[in-house]
Amino acid sequence: MTDRSSDKEKTLGDALRSQGVSRRSFLKFCAATASMMAISPAMIPKIAEALEKARKPSVIWLSFQECTGCTESLTRAHATTIENLIFDSISLDYHHTLQAAAGHAAEEAREVAMKENHGEYLLVVDGSIPMGDPGYSTIAGISNYDMLMEAAEGAAAIISVGTCATYGGLPMAKPNPTGAVSVGDLIKDKPIINVPGCPPIPVVITGVLTHFLTFGAIPELDHIGRPMVFYGQSIHDRCYRRPFYDKGLFAETFDDEGAQKGWCLYKLGCKGPTTYNACATTKWNNGTSFPIEAGHPCIGCSEPRFWDGGGFYKALSMPTQDIGKTAVYTAAGAVAAGVAIGGLNKLTKSGAAAAHDKTTIDDLEKE
């Protein structure tokens, strides 16, 4: 956090070379980056070229009503050297958990960074904002709302990290005692990248930062502000247990034959079909596994209002293994498979929306 002006003049390539990082090491970093961003390996040379010329952006990180799990997740993004490279490629000017400075010095660092980089810095926010009584969460006597609005004014873009900042999260759970709201509820005039998850996958957080560095722009977002590159596909579609779903093979309890054989966890409440995240491919703990691989259903932590969804162990709705029969109920007379599948999707969505009550095969067959 020293000598920011000279630091900013250097490109990332210059900075790495001055630290003795070889071109070969840099290419390895770019290969790992392409893999984590789910970008075609053919793009590795282009990533290398773009990162080589990138300049270090100033990053201000604000933490509001949160559990620090998102920061815990980020600091475990890959280990040591690769993580250092990502941190070396930004100038983290304020993060009250990670920075050495405290008290007035810390707040001064934030104010200086905001002034020097006005209009150019990246603002990262984790945690929701209490609008009921600001006294629930303050920093240096400043309410979360005031600090957010002041910092957002000069930001080039905002990255909301974690489900609290993106959609309100656990603080917003009924009865929402603090009047928690998300960043997007308050700020409408800045580009906001939502990186939900409780917490988000570490490399997804760094991947978004790296994307900004590589391409100098925010990534393509879905309808609720999430980067398509990480949240473009459902857990279900990328799940290695998907073939069991298609064959109608389900675990009915956590210790039955199906559970032991690794069958689909849909009937145990898995929210994989309605959850968009990269867990099934990027996985956790440096690619070791993800909850479904450990035998637990997905709880849908990257989706809005997952906390009030009616129970983590309630099945979403009717499984689709008997697609021909089910389609008859939903798309009467439709012959084309595409139409039938469309009808089934509508049924699934409406079933999920209806308070997530469990719909059994028997219930549907009565209709």
Place this chain on the structure above:
Amino acid sequence: MSESVQFNIQVGNDLTWNVAPLLHEVKHALKKLIDDGKTSIIDLRSIPLAPGEEDTILQTLGQGEVHARLDALGPSEIIETQYSGVWLITHYNADDEIISRFIEVTNMPDILNSQKEDVAEAYGRLAATLENPELQNN
């Protein structure tokens, strides 16, 4: 590399069925290398694989004549499989955890080549070393 942790995970015989299609993709990539000289890279992280399926792929490809190790931001293993032209590249971080794994179909993975920038830097460094008066007297 550190010893891998063994998990007692029970899985059924029917998994993702992605192993055979992926190996066929490698076969087609090899044909493309032979016919057009075009190289291909497959990111193993981009394909859903059940526990044990990646091992099946690696066992099928086997190990050939070349086994190189890089030390660049943590180790990397570059292995030519028993099928010449099919390389397995595994990047580890400094804690020996896998950060990415690729199958590269090429005559020589680019990361093994000396890089132009590193060569230029090496020239400057060697020249500076030779200007050392102690060396000039030898």
